[in-house]
Amino acid sequence: MPRFSFAILLMLSLWLAGCARRSHQAEALAPAALAAHRTVAILPFAVELERLRDLAKHAGVWARDSAARPLGSTLESGLQAERRQMGYLLQAALQAELMRQQAQRPITSTFQNPAETNQRLARAGITYESLPTRSMAELRAALGVDAVLTGQTSMHQLLPGGVSIAVFVLSNGSNPMADNSVRTALDIYDTQSGQLVWRFDHELHGKPSTSPAALAKALVRDMKDDFPYLKK
Numbered sequence: 001m002p003r004f005s006f007a008i009l010l011m012l013s014l015w016l017a018g019c020a021r022r023s024h025q026a027e028a029l030a031p032a033a034l035a036a037h038r039t040v041a042i043l044p045f046a047v048e049l050e051r052l053r054d055l056a057k058h059a060g061v062w063a064r065d066s067a068a069r070p071l072g073s074t075l076e077s078g079l080q081a082e083r084r085q086m087g088y089l090l091q092a093a094l095q096a097e098l099m100r101q102q103a104q105r106p107i108t109s110t111f112q113n114p115a116e117t118n119q120r121l122a123r124a125g126i127t128y129e130s131l132p133t134r135s136m137a138e139l140r141a142a143l144g145v146d147a148v149l150t151g152q153t154s155m156h157q158l159l160p161g162g163v164s165i166a167v168f169v170l171s172n173g174s175n176p177m178a179d180n181s182v183r184t185a186l187d188i189y190d191t192q193s194g195q196l197v198w199r200f201d202h203e204l205h206g207k208p209s210t211s212p213a214a215l216a217k218a219l220v221r222d223m224k225d226d227f228p229y230l231k232k
Helices: 003-017 031-036 052-064 070-101 114-123 136-143 161-170 212-223
Strands: 020-028 039-042 046-051 147-157 180-190 196-206
Touching (some): 031 196, 039 070, 039 114, 046 070, 070 114, 070 147, 114 136, 180 212
Parallel strands (some): 046 147
Antiparallel strands (some): 180 196
8 A cells, every 4th residue: 555545544544533423312201200300320231242353253162162162151251241341330430420510510319329329239139130120119129219320332343443444444434344333222210100201312323432431421411401410
């Protein structure tokens, strides 16, 4: 490749690394219930990871071990641990970002510290894996809050960041393998009624960062005008 072409590619790669297309939509389903909330707990996020390197590893492991597949089990266990860790990191990062917003716009409700939330869940025998099966009545008894905020994030990264950028540039943005995405759904439930009272859908496409801090910052930035607990 000519030297000037490489230089242009490098500059474009650096620029695109910070670019991501985003879309978001919020909906308040029960404004009266939201206005009555005084205590809120953020739960650990549910996380899905889809990456080409994981698929390749999984295929390679299964090809080498088609009988008992102990290596496949080990790989799946590692992915589950990574998703679990990311779920807790996103929980803490969202709480921290909301607290930073409080300096600019007061928050009408008190958010339970994530460490306390997780300790209370553990004392009640509620594990990360069993969270989706627990009722709002159980969560209310364990956490003692008016509402819970749940998050589900799906990270789709077919190619590593630098490779994805190069493919994007060389294909003029036409190669779907170059387009990574992060989709997040935030829901607020009233623990007294069990009703879903607010939802927020958020998508990042292109070259989004998958770090918990960066994602939390993007979420709070895009939902701040619609978040029910931030004073207008």
